[in-house]
Amino acid sequence: MTIKGFRRPVLENPVYSNLLFKISVREVSASDVKFLKEVKKSRIVLVKQLKFLEKKGFLKSKPHPSRLKNIRLYFINWSKIIEEFLKFLNKKLDLVLQEAKKLKVDLQKIFKKRTGEDLKDILCLTKNTKSINALIKNLYLINIFKNLFSELGKLKGNYTIKDIFEHICHYGNFDFLTGLKIKLLQTHSKAPLDIANLLSKEPTIEAEIKKIKSQDKDLEMLHKLHLLMIIIRISPTLNIALEKAIKPIEEEIFQKYLT
Numbered sequence: 001m002t003i004k005g006f007r008r009p010v011l012e013n014p015v016y017s018n019l020l021f022k023i024s025v026r027e028v029s030a031s032d033v034k035f036l037k038e039v040k041k042s043r044i045v046l047v048k049q050l051k052f053l054e055k056k057g058f059l060k061s062k063p064h065p066s067r068l069k070n071i072r073l074y075f076i077n078w079s080k081i082i083e084e085f086l087k088f089l090n091k092k093l094d095l096v097l098q099e100a101k102k103l104k105v106d107l108q109k110i111f112k113k114r115t116g117e118d119l120k121d122i123l124c125l126t127k128n129t130k131s132i133n134a135l136i137k138n139l140y141l142i143n144i145f146k147n148l149f150s151e152l153g154k155l156k157g158n159y160t161i162k163d164i165f166e167h168i169c170h171y172g173n174f175d176f177l178t179g180l181k182i183k184l185l186q187t188h189s190k191a192p193l194d195i196a197n198l199l200s201k202e203p204t205i206e207a208e209i210k211k212i213k214s215q216d217k218d219l220e221m222l223h224k225l226h227l228l229m230i231i232i233r234i235s236p237t238l239n240i241a242l243e244k245a246i247k248p249i250e251e252e253i254f255q256k257y258l259t
Contacts, residue, residue, distance in 0.1 A: 010056055010161070011084060017160040019049060020058060020076060024149035027073040029064055050074050076149070078142045081161070085145075086135060088165045090126040092232045097123075105236040114234075115227055122227045135225060138218045144174075170233060174226035176219060181209055 010016045019039060022028075028035045030047040039046065053059040057080045064071040100107040108119040125131050135141060152159060184205045213220040 010053065010058055011088075011165070012160050012162050014158045014160050016049065016053060016058075017163075018153075018158075020053065020161065021149050021153035023059070023074060023153075024076050024146060025153050027075045029071050029073050031071055076146075078145060079136050081145055081149075082136045082138075082141060083132075084161070085165055085168075086126045086132055088162070089169065089228060089232065092169060093123070093126065093228065096232055096234060096236065100234075100236045103236050103240065105240070107231070107234065107236070110234055110239070111231060115230060117227055119231065122224055122231065125224055125228050131221070131224075134217070134221050138221055140176075140218050140222050141225070169229055172226075172229060174222045174229070177209060177213070177223045180212070181205055184208055 007013070010020075022035070022039055030036075030043055030050055036043060036046060041049070050059060050061075054061055054074065058077055059074045060077045061072040061074045064073055097107070099105075111117065111119045111122075125135075148164060152164070185202070213223075
């Protein structure tokens with residue numbers, strides 16, 4: 001329940017979130033009869049909400065092509081959406097780092113084991129202005145959000161943008177480079193089940209992946225973003241608790257069947 005006079009932030013507001021999902025499909029005006037029916041709002045309410053979202057930076061507007069007085073077309077400001085997503089990730093990252101420090105957990109060791117990458121190379125992604133700007137302009141990331149907003153705009157739900165951020169953070173897979181590597185290995189190998197053959201081709205494939213990364217910086221940045229989300233998924237407290245919960249069961253099973 002919303003307290004009278006209190007408006008939830010846009011990211012946590014299902015009304016504004018749903019409106020943005022609907023607008024992601026096309027540019028709209030407050031005089032668009034079809035859109036008014038679709039969102040089930042009066043023109044007065046829609047005008048107020050559109051102007052508020054523009055003021056907050058989530059929408060942009062331009063004069064209507066018909067040049068009718070006071071009619072403007074509104075469209076999503078994707079730079080703002082991605083900027084808010086990166087802020088969301090940054091807060092999550094800080095919590096994980098603080099938790100790891102408090103519990104004296106070797107996050108670098110866990111991350112290296114899971115990804116083979118160095119933690120320090122990824123940590124600066126949402127804190128470095130150059131990296132942030134590169135991600136805000138990343139066409140792959142922009143299109144992921146466009147597609148996601150569009151799909152949600154077609155569905156009946158009560159999701160918020162924050163819900164989307166949370167879901168991407170925990171379940172999103174932007175690791176297209178690994179998928180590409182597997183596809184290239186399959187292409188170069190006549191016998192997919194011949195492990196020795198596949199391993200012999202790996203240096204060639206690694207060279208191709210390296211070349212692709214140097215040519216496609218958007219793809220490389222998206223891969224780094226995926227690695228950042230892996231860090232966020234490492235909950236030090238839960239990791240410790242889970243390890244302690246599993247260890248005695250593992251020992252029990254080993255003792256039962258190996259002695």
